[in-house]
Amino acid sequence: MRRAEVSEAVSRPTLEAVAARAGVSRATVSRVVNGGDGVREPLVERVRQAVEELGYVPNQAARSLVTKRHDAVAVVIAEPETRIFTDPFFALQLRGISKELTAQDNQLVLLLTEGRDDHARVARYLAGGHVDGALVFSLHLDDPLPGLIEGAGVPTVFGGRPGWSDGSNSAVYVDCDNRGGAQDAVRHLVGLGRRRIAHITGPLDQTSAADRLQGYRDVMGEPDPRLVVLSDFTLGGGERAMSELLDRCPDVDAVFAANDLTALGALRVLREHGRRVPEDVAVIGFDDVLPVTEQTGPSLTTVRQDIEEMGRLMARLLLRALTRDKPATGAPSSVILPTTLVRRASA
Numbered sequence: 001m002r003r004a005e006v007s008e009a010v011s012r013p014t015l016e017a018v019a020a021r022a023g024v025s026r027a028t029v030s031r032v033v034n035g036g037d038g039v040r041e042p043l044v045e046r047v048r049q050a051v052e053e054l055g056y057v058p059n060q061a062a063r064s065l066v067t068k069r070h071d072a073v074a075v076v077i078a079e080p081e082t083r084i085f086t087d088p089f090f091a092l093q094l095r096g097i098s099k100e101l102t103a104q105d106n107q108l109v110l111l112l113t114e115g116r117d118d119h120a121r122v123a124r125y126l127a128g129g130h131v132d133g134a135l136v137f138s139l140h141l142d143d144p145l146p147g148l149i150e151g152a153g154v155p156t157v158f159g160g161r162p163g164w165s166d167g168s169n170s171a172v173y174v175d176c177d178n179r180g181g182a183q184d185a186v187r188h189l190v191g192l193g194r195r196r197i198a199h200i201t202g203p204l205d206q207t208s209a210a211d212r213l214q215g216y217r218d219v220m221g222e223p224d225p226r227l228v229v230l231s232d233f234t235l236g237g238g239e240r241a242m243s244e245l246l247d248r249c250p251d252v253d254a255v256f257a258a259n260d261l262t263a264l265g266a267l268r269v270l271r272e273h274g275r276r277v278p279e280d281v282a283v284i285g286f287d288d289v290l291p292v293t294e295q296t297g298p299s300l301t302t303v304r305q306d307i308e309e310m311g312r313l314m315a316r317l318l319l320r321a322l323t324r325d326k327p328a329t330g331a332p333s334s335v336i337l338p339t340t341l342v343r344r345a346s347a
Contacts, residue, residue, distance in 0.1 A: 073318060076135070106319070122145070136158050174313045178339075241266070317332040
């Protein structure tokens with residue numbers, strides 16, 4: 001097995017082999033395959049043809065010396081691993097990011113922050129010149145990561161509207177219309193004739209949860225404070241919040257949950273307490289994550305945000321920022337995507 005590996009390594013085409021096939025110098029081949037300038041187009045085409053015929057693979061380290069690019073992007077998720085691998089929201093966003101980076105021949109480097117002790121490690125990695133930029137999402141208001149990443153000097157795009165402000169409004173982000181989507185959900189419940197409409201929130205140190213709570217209040221005015229229960233975007237949190245809500249307000253007739261996992265937890269508790277959905281209590285979630293909505297009974301009415309497209313846009317905006325030396329590209333600006341109320345059986 002060892003001999004086969006050595007033989008394979010020896011037989012791999014070299015720059016010299018490509019140069020001989022193309023009839024040009026080694027230096028010319030190096031400039032073409034590593035992204036350098038100053039080579040006439042006919043020679044470029046000859047080199048490219050030779051590369052294709054021989055199956056030559058450029059050395060990434062040598063290429064980086066010329067282009068000052070690593071063709072790698074860090075994805076930083078400010079959540080514990082247990083949350084990342086149990087919430088399908090993150091899988092969808094990562095899939096969108098990965099598709100866009102792959103299409104542009106970039107590598108995704110996933111960096112997880114299990115706790116605050118990991119933040120300095122992430123910042124050191126980013127500052128070490130291993131990646132060209134960073135995509136960061138699921139931040140909390142007191143999270144030190146934005147400051148650490150800024151100190152690392154790495155171009156960054158955020159997933160979700162940042163909750164901090166340095167007065168410059170320079171942060172580039174991709175988000176959905178959380179407030180407007182929440183308004184649509186609550187208006188729908190009001191239109192169904194529901195009067196005791198509760199809201200199970202997400203973690204209010206995240207702008208998405210805070211905006212959804214504000215959207216609920218926009219429609220409800222000043223609701224009974226007992227109808228608002230704090231939670232954390234998790235299934236278990238939804239179960240605990242729904243149990244608390246039934247203790248507080250047994251006459252609740254509708255629930256707007258901050259995300260689909262929370263709604264799933266609420267539905268389980270309602271079923272355990274013998275409450276019919278939607279006859280006794282109507283339920284609406286947020287996200288439209290199919291792996292979750294397919295588990296609910298009845299099927300879940302929810303606010304849809306295009307999570308995978310948000311991931312694609314994050315990657316696209318970052319790659320655009322990395323090529324701003326081209327005048328036509330321009331500086332990227334933040335994007336807020338619309339939401340859609342998807343009506344199913346639960347409300």
